[in-house]
Amino acid sequence: MRRRQALFYFPWLEFKRIALGVKHSAEVDITDNCNLKCRHCYHFFGRDEFSKKEESLEVWENRFRLLFESGVRFILLVGGEPALRIDVLMLAHRIFPFIFVITNGTKRIPSEFAHRLFVSIDGSREVNDHIRGKGVYDRVLKNYAGDDRVVINMVLAKENYTELEHVVRLSVDSGFTGVVCNIYTPRNDGYNPWDLGDGDRQAIIQELTRVKALYPRDLLVSETMIKWYSVADHRGHCYWGDEALHYGASFNPRRCFADNADCANCGCLAGAAQSPPMMIHQTRELRSILYEV
């Protein structure tokens, strides 16, 4: 579906959600496995080893068909590392009109998969590889340099937020579509390797504001989203948590990316970007984020 059509299609889906209760968006872990072990990863908290169990393509086809038949048209595929299941990605490609993938970028997703890829880079080579593992920065660039499906997805914390301008410059120089950011969000079950105080959040907000002024077209975080990020506590209402569907790799329903995401200390891009009233204030960023297929 072309980008312009999509901008009209979403209001229609949203109308159906409000009028008939048909949820149109879902987020799904398609694997619990990953080939990295990043310092800040919540996914493997409490586990010594990554899961080796994978579901068959047939199981995934049944799950995707169920979602499509229930009204889901936009699906965000995450993990673990979704590029470890190219077969499941290509299956989703045949079923859903809108797909976003969050990937660590170390395994190239084939060009036929013409959808938006959010590829994680958390700083310069030195800082990124300290967080994500030796050689990861160069592998990502080798796989994706010049690929306009890519939007860099950066997690901001006090350890790396001063790297934001470098990452936006890298996006421009590498031919990527731009950069989005999450502020590091802990879990509410005690997992918090990157403790973020109020002062840290404010420093991150100032840096986002500064870099947005320098690169308004490449940093795809709108002023409205920056305001959302400046408040940590979103326990009252969150469109992403309340109105989208969320599933772990066993297809277990959950509220957000992690079972225990701490809504009182949220910095999730999905929370900041998703609600329709917010979307009205960020059409420029949205146009860039939607991929032209």
Ligand code: SF4
């Ligand atoms: S790439 Fe993602 S899932 Fe894998 S270890 Fe890093 S943060 Fe966790």
Ligand code: SF4
């Ligand atoms: S962690 Fe953030 S994005 Fe997720 S449900 Fe809670 S408030 Fe929403």
